[in-house]
Amino acid sequence: MTQPLNQTLGIAGIVSELREVRLTSLEHRHRRNNPPKLPSRKSLQSIVDGLSAALFPNRLGMPDLQEDGIDYFVGHTLDTALRDLYVQVQLELRYASDTEHSKAPSNTTALDKVRTFSQQLPHIRTVLDTDLNAAFEGDPAARSLDEVLVCYPGIAAIIHYRLAHELHKLGLPLIARIISEVAHSATGIDIHPGATIGNGFFIDHGTGVVIGETAIIGRHVRLYQAVTLGAKRFPTNAQGHLIKGDARHPIVEDDVVIYAGATILGRITIGAHSVIGGNVWLTKSVPPNSNITQAQTQDVANATPQPSNAT
CATH class of the missing domain: 1.10.3130.10 (serine acetyltransferase, domain 1)
Known part of the structure; x- marks a missing residue:
């Protein structure tokens, strides 16, 4: 007569090993009891x-x-x-x-x-x-x-x-x-629940959008798919551990449109009424009424403000 499947697979031994790993992990975190x-x-x-x-x-x-x-x-x-x-x-x-x-x-x-x-x-x-x-x-x-x-x-x-x-x-x-x-x-x-987002927020299509913990988004902002409002770097303390809670994500002011695939990193500010084009990589602030395209991102610090209805 063949052995039951659980014996053939050695499930009892696996359960025992998993218990030991689990208890060791709980001990490491000082949580073995309850x-x-x-x-x-x-x-x-x-x-x-x-x-x-x-x-x-x-x-x-x-x-x-x-x-x-x-x-x-x-x-x-x-x-x-x-x-x-x-x-x-x-x-x-x-x-x-x-x-x-x-x-x-x-x-x-x-x-x-x-x-x-x-x-x-x-x-x-x-x-x-x-x-x-x-x-x-x-x-x-x-x-x-x-x-x-x-x-x-x-x-x-x-x-x-x-x-x-x-x-x-x-x-x-x-x-x-x-x-x-x-x-x-x-x-x-x-969307991290710690982010601050104003009224009239619209995410079109949406897949792949990432909004970090300390991002601040104003009123009437529109994002398209695959937009990232992320951190540029992750500073550590003297012990080499990541510093938690520092403001590290962008500020997006009122009436900004950010098109698909744009990546905006760090504690920078996107001025009100600006338009950020698709697939732009942005790590410097831009003034209000800017129209930023891929060709401009090499010199966004000197970006020329555009009319507020620029597209």
Whole structure:
């Protein structure tokens, strides 16, 4: 009689070796006893889906929702999503307390953060309306705001970002990052929740867009696919470790258009009403009303300002 497959493959031995590797790793991080649980990516995706449905019940809520039932649906959906978020916030706070060897957080701390976040939801919806309008007005292929909301990957990524950014500001960077990475996986658009982005933001097509943690983007900015707002270099401290949190990403002022494939690196400023052409590599600031093409990037410091309607 042949051996069972698990014996043939030696699964018991592999399990034992994996346990030893895992315990060694936990010991190295001083976490062998009762390592803290992390917030759940699956739960956070469900929470974002619920929050999105509450923000846009007619389009992202239940398909048979009637007008007289909208408020009930929004209330019930918010109650479920915020209760679940409260659990995830508790997990992050406990995880942070363990890793930083600080005092264990109280349940009141988690509740205060969820309450503060929930009070920002009307503001988030108002800002998202400006993003939807920017997409509709900026894309001649868009036939309605509804189409933009349910079809455009850039809008999906921005919804995730707007929610994640508020959580990031509340001192919940892990939950915020997980939410952003859910959108990144689904859309190919990578927006760090620490970035600051003004109203009326539009990402057309979107795949391959990267926006770094300390980027600052003004109002009515439009990006196309494969645009990178990244860091030019990564300074280290005396011990050779990367310095965290330094401002290292671009500042993009109001009413700027950045075309496909442009790479903008470092803490430089793109002046208001500028147009950055496709595939431009830019590491120096440009003044307002500039029109930068590939041919100009060798001397962008002396770029001549162009009229604000330059294309």
